[in-house]
Amino acid sequence: MPLTEPISKPATAPRKKSAIREWIDSVLFAVIAATLIRWLFFSAFVIPTPSMENSLLVGDYLFVSRLHYGTTTPVTPLQVPLTHQTIWGTNIPSYLDWIQLPQYRLPGFTDVKNGDVVVFYLPVEHPDMYQKYSRVLPDLHPHPIDLRSNYIKRCVGIPGDKLEVRRGEVYVNGQAQTSPPRMQNEYFVSVKTAVNEENVFRKNGIVDFSQFTETFGDSIATNDEFGYVVKTTADLAEKLRGYDFVNRVEPVFMEQGLKEPFLFPENNATNWNKDNYGPIVVPKAGMTVQLSEINIAQYGDIITSYEGNENVAIENGKISIDRKPVTSYTFKQDYYFMMGDNRHDSADSRYWGFVPKDHIVGKAVFVWMSIDPNPTSFLKKIRWDRIFRMIN
Structure with missing residues (x-):
């Protein structure tokens, strides 16, 4: 059989990308890299309110570590990258809630401890709860769990703790806690x-x-x-x-026994106020409580909204799940009690209750920039003494 020499095709030079294509590729790479870093490692936040003063000031810019407690997988995947709730500079929602995925937490290298300054999603932006707490926080709106407003407070009660505030001083399991140095x-x-x-x-x-x-x-x-x-x-x-x-x-402290309105939980059996609060037990995964009228007031939000229970009803101080009355309840996840360091100007767990573990975002690590919103002069706009300050 005769052999024929194959015809070789002339070599063609690789097609060069246009300047616009290179720019688009660079922007796309930067967005993907920033999104992964923001999700896996750390995020930047700014302090908008004085609830953590004098530890953190309005205008402080923070780095928050997601590695400490382990980052969580996205629940709402249909979202514009690097946004939260709305598109930059507008009131247009930056997400669609058509798809909701189950949440998982990746391993971290520590757990939330008493005294940690923690960033978390505000639990009461749950669609079934935001109206109930709108008189405490008037600008509440419902959002999916991973797109609820970011709050920052100090953890004063971890799962299983018995917490009490006596004349402004926090007690955990009967022991007085060391107050933050700039509280x-x-x-x-x-x-x-x-x-x-x-x-x-x-x-x-x-x-x-x-x-x-x-x-x-x-x-x-x-x-x-x-x-x-x-x-x-x-x-x-x-x-x-x-x-x-x-x-x-x-x-200045409120008197013991003087009931403060709008305090959590709403219950006529307790005469608590922001300076004299509790005792209250912070729920822990696997912990079982016998339900009473007071317990239902304290833990009703958890049972109805945070644990995936369906067909929950609370009527006349009693609770039922799937139309079956329950006299005890076992918690499915851990919870935390948060308070601001500005103890007389902080809307915190004393007013809206516990923070579920699946709402924990990360640990505040350090201030990387601080801008005074009301400087006495342009030269004093940047608070130089706060830059790269560790948070404790």
Whole structure:
């Protein structure tokens, strides 16, 4: 059989990408890389409210580690990358909830501990709960679990803890806890005469102050006594005592037994307030509780909304699941109790309850930038002393 020499095709040079194609590929790679880093390793957040002052200030930019507690897999996959709830600069939703996947948590190298500063999804943005708590947090909207608003607080109670607040001091399992070093409380500053607020308060970093007017549950001033109510740290309160025009500086706490409205749980059997709260047991996976009217008020939200139970009804202080009355309940996951370091100006677990483990995002690690929203001058807009400050 005769052999024929194969005809070789002329070599063709690889087609060069256009500048637009290279730009698109670069942007796509950057978006994918940033999305993976944001999901697996760490995320950046900014502090919008004073609930963690003076530990964290409004305008602090944080890095939050997702590695510490283990990141969670996405629940809502139909989402614009690098967005949360809405598309940048608009009120247009950045996601579609047509598909909802089961959530799994990847292994972390530690668990949430008492004293950790934690970022979590706000539980009461659950579609069945946001209206109930709208009087505490008036701007609530329902969202899927992984797109609920990010909150940051300090964990003061871990699963199984018996927690109580006595005159502003946190007790866990009967033991007084060490207060955060920059924790704020309200103080009454009695003065002999009106003071230069700029030199006395603002110069000392005290931005939340007002001339005294009697407030709910407070009887801190004697007749004809003039003064200010300030939110500050214990160290700064001690410094104020040293001024010669100051008569006295006293912490302001609500009286024990004085019931505060809108506090969690809603129950006529408890007379709790933000300064005298509990005792309350933080639920733990596998823990069983006998249900009573008080227990149902404390744990009803968990049973109805956070544990995947269906056909749950609460009527006349009793609970049923699938139309079957239940007298006890075993929790399916761990829960946490969170409080802000600005103890008199924080909407936290004292007002809306427990944080489920599947809502935990990560641990706040350090401040990488801090911008003062109300600087006295342009040169003081950046708080240089807070950059790369570790969070504790």
